[in-house]
Amino acid sequence: MTQTSEPLSSGPDSASASQSAIDAEMAAISTAYDASLRQGGRAETQPRLDYAPYRSSLLRHPTKDLHHADPEGVELFAPVFGHRDVGRLESDLTIQDGGEPVGERMVVTGRVLDGEGRPVRRQLVEIWQANSAGRYIHKRDQHPAPIDPHFTGVGRMLTDDEGRYRFTTIKPGPYPWRNHRNAWRPAHIHFSLFGTDFTQRLVTQMYFPGDPLFALDPIYQAIVDPAARARLVATYDHDVTQHEWATGYTWDIVLTGSRRTPMEEETA
Amino acid sequence: MSTDSTGLPPTPGQTVGPFFGYALPFDGGADLVPRSHPAAIRLHGTVYDGAGEPVPDALIELWQADEHGRVAQVQGSRARDCWTFTGFGRTPVDDTGHYSFTTVRPGATAGVQTPFFAVTVFARGLLHRLVTRAYLSLEDAVAAGDPVLTSVPEDRRHTLVAGEDADGYVFDIRLQGTDETVFLDFGEA
Numbered sequence: 001m002t003q004t005s006e007p008l009s010s011g012p013d014s015a016s017a018s019q020s021a022i023d024a025e026m027a028a029i030s031t032a033y034d035a036s037l038r039q040g041g042r043a044e045t046q047p048r049l050d051y052a053p054y055r056s057s058l059l060r061h062p063t064k065d066l067h068h069a070d071p072e073g074v075e076l077f078a079p080v081f082g083h084r085d086v087g088r089l090e091s092d093l094t095i096q097d098g099g100e101p102v103g104e105r106m107v108v109t110g111r112v113l114d115g116e117g118r119p120v121r122r123q124l125v126e127i128w129q130a131n132s133a134g135r136y137i138h139k140r141d142q143h144p145a146p147i148d149p150h151f152t153g154v155g156r157m158l159t160d161d162e163g164r165y166r167f168t169t170i171k172p173g174p175y176p177w178r179n180h181r182n183a184w185r186p187a188h189i190h191f192s193l194f195g196t197d198f199t200q201r202l203v204t205q206m207y208f209p210g211d212p213l214f215a216l217d218p219i220y221q222a223i224v225d226p227a228a229r230a231r232l233v234a235t236y237d238h239d240v241t242q243h244e245w246a247t248g249y250t251w252d253i254v255l256t257g258s259r260r261t262p263m264e265e266e267t268a
Numbered sequence: 269m270s271t272d273s274t275g276l277p278p279t280p281g282q283t284v285g286p287f288f289g290y291a292l293p294f295d296g297g298a299d300l301v302p303r304s305h306p307a308a309i310r311l312h313g314t315v316y317d318g319a320g321e322p323v324p325d326a327l328i329e330l331w332q333a334d335e336h337g338r339v340a341q342v343q344g345s346r347a348r349d350c351w352t353f354t355g356f357g358r359t360p361v362d363d364t365g366h367y368s369f370t371t372v373r374p375g376a377t378a379g380v381q382t383p384f385f386a387v388t389v390f391a392r393g394l395l396h397r398l399v400t401r402a403y404l405s406l407e408d409a410v411a412a413g414d415p416v417l418t419s420v421p422e423d424r425r426h427t428l429v430a431g432e433d434a435d436g437y438v439f440d441i442r443l444q445g446t447d448e449t450v451f452l453d454f455g456e457a
Contacts, residue, residue: 066453069401074339077339084347138286203390
């Protein structure tokens with residue numbers, strides 16, 4: 001990868017590159033990935049840690065290969081969450097702060113599964129997001145869009161026996177960031193999930209179908225395999241949409257397979 | 269061990285971003301035991317980037333066995349009642365990239381000779397979470413033939429070993445560069 005037009009002295013977060021320069025870098029990586037697939041290379045299911053168009057990754061990606069380990073001991077388990085960890089109303093982000101937040105009310109639901117397709121039951125799902133104007137309630141978010149006094153953008157719940165989760169929230173807006181000149185993030189909701197093994201821990205982002213910003217976004221494009229990145233896009237679901245109330249989206253999440261020897265609990 | 273080729277492909281990760289601050293941290297998240305606990309120790313350190321600068325917007329999670337090597341499997345890992353040891357901790361780093369947990373020294377779990385802390389790292393700029401281990405003593409671990417430590421090249425082993433200070437252990441995390449921390453891959457993808 002060439003950095004010739006961007007002196008490093010300007011710093012990785014200097015936001016000086018144009019969108020077309022970022023697009024060219026992303027296209028070159030994509031072309032190289034396609035070529036490697038044609039030569040029998042493996043499809044990549046996770047984002048690249050070293051994805052230079054995402055400037056913040058330059059100094060933060062490990063340069064050495066991850067070291068293979070077989071999980072053992074404590075790693076074969078995960079923390080256990082229950083009703084002590086979650087308030088009953090925390091899955092409705094539209095009622096948390098004494099009034100109606102502004103924006104498109106929507107329901108987001110789906111299942112959390114492991115790599116063998118088994119439901120991941122009674123597991124903590126945490127979400128956070130910007131408001132409908134694309135602003136987070138966070139001291140570091142300086143985007144001059146309105147703060148919604150009735151929207152904190154934080155939710156959590158436990159999956160049910162089928163691994164299902166369900167949130168009521170407001171559709172987040174896209175927002176500018178300082179990766180490069182005129183950089184805008186596609187609208188997204190952050191998700192945090194645990195699973196039943198330490199190895200299944202996942203933080204990711206859910207996106208909305210048809211977003212024109214996908215092709216321009218180096219965080220989304222860091223998942224170089226098109227089929228893999230499409231797995232982060234929710235589906236509009238009219239059966240989830242509610243009459244005169246909220247639009248509906250469905251998004252399933254697959255954690256990696258459990259590495260533990262199956263116990264009686266899983267045969268029940 | 270290979271993953272099931274007929275399995276579902278995993279959902280890709282994405283960066284935690286810089287704005288997790290009001291969503292993920294919670295009261296007592298860094299305290300696995302109260303400071304007044306007779307066996308309380310400190311596990312702390314700094315997260316550095318490839319230029320050796322502290323990373324001010326990382327989030328660290330800790331997962332460990334108790335002093336006797338038992339893995340807690342009781343509900344309430346995010347709740348804090350000051351009595352139940354759940355083995356789970358979560359804390360953002362401060363503006364100087366520093367994190368600190370109050371906990372106990374983990375014991376060796378059944379079938380595993382060498383005790384360790386399991387550590388997960390998230391940060392802006394980090395596109396997928398990283399996992400690693402913090403061992404307590406290099407000599408003991410190598411003497412015990414720990415399969416992970418002994419398979420790491422000798423000149424990198426020290427990055428997995430917490431140093432000791434007056435209150436407990438120091439485990440710095442270097443995302444890149446000289447002394448880059450060894451991060452683990454469990455062959456999941």
